[in-house]
Amino acid sequence: MPVHESEAIILQSYPLGEADRIVSFFSRGAGRLRGVAKGARRTKSRFGSTLERLSHIRIWYYERETRDLVRINQSELIESFMVAHADYDTSVAFSLFSEISEMVLPEREPLDAPFRLLLLVSKAIKQSVKPAVPLAYFCLWTLKLAGWLPSLDxxxxxxxxxxxxxxxxAPAxxxxxxxxxxxxxxxxxxxETLTLAQRMLFEKLDQLMQANLPSLAVHELTAHLLDWIEWHGEKHLKSRELWEPTN
Ligand SMILES: [Zn+2]
Structure with missing residues (x-):
């Protein structure tokens, strides 16, 4: 069985039995996949802390015939976002990133723009610990890249x-x-909310973060964008209930 190697971002990871983990990851070369990491829950695991949510890693895995889950052989950390999980708002924004990615990304379809978007917003939050603008930007561009963003003007x-x-x-x-x-x-x-959305389509995220955008308009825009994502994804986002940004 050939071993595949790819850059990847961890979307979710769940315990499986005593020692293993089921991992959902977004591979740059192969799209969204799920796999089993054997022994990942053992203290001296070769996976270490690489399987935490949104970790940017290099992954080695192989496909198993007749099984949906790939077998994860090995992983190496490129960049961890663990430090950002310590802040409440930041950690909720990260939950939304992974939940929305799981909902929107098709399985086994390599997509470079969503991959770069997810890295960009995660890095921006890690550096600034201010998740509101990156979250709005992520929601807007996720809709845009999925072909779900309606005309705003x-x-x-x-x-x-x-x-x-x-x-x-309105919902319908x-x-x-x-x-x-x-x-x-x-x-x-x-x-003001519509203008802000237009601006987010044309300006870079770091410019937007330095622009002192009115936080009420940012939150209002995020709420509308999350409504659209839920409507298209036909699913309620669980982490949304936890989102009460303070900055
Ligand atoms: Zn009209």
Whole structure:
């Protein structure tokens, strides 16, 4: 059986029996995979702390015929994000990154842009310990890369340009509607929130983090983006209930 080698990011890892772990990982070369790491729970394991959530690693694994789970042979740490798990908001943002990635990334499909996005936001949070802007950026770009981001400056029902006015969103609406077309159950998305989303599509994350963005608009945007992710993914994000950012 040929051994595959790839750069990877750990998405989740669960105990299996007394000594092993089941690991979900995003391989740069092969996409999202699940595998068994034998002996990973033993104190003197050769995996060490490489299988922690969002660890950036080099991984060696082989496929087993007729089994969905690959067998993980070995892993080496490239960069750990463990230190960032110590802060509550940061740790919740990391949970959202892994939960959203599990929901959105197709299995066994190598995708370089989502891989780079996940690394970029994790590094930004590790350096700044300020997760709000990276989380909004991650949600926006995840929607964009999945092809799920609606037009933010045109009404999704009549097509009119709404760049200079607030938009309206509702669960069943595949985009943002204008004031005339909005369904009865819709919520307003202020112009400031829409402008911020546009800005996040054109500016680099480090510029955005230095720009002193209004935190209320960032949180409001994140809430709308998470709604869209849940709607497209047809699933509730469990870590979302824990997200109460303070900065
Ligand atoms: Zn309209």
């Amino acid at each position: 045109h009404c999704c029902l009549c097509g009119r340009n709404i760049a200079a006015e607030p938009g309206f969103v 609406l595949e985009g943002v509607a204008c004031a005339k077309c909005k369904p009865a159950s819709s919520r307003m998305m202020p112009k």
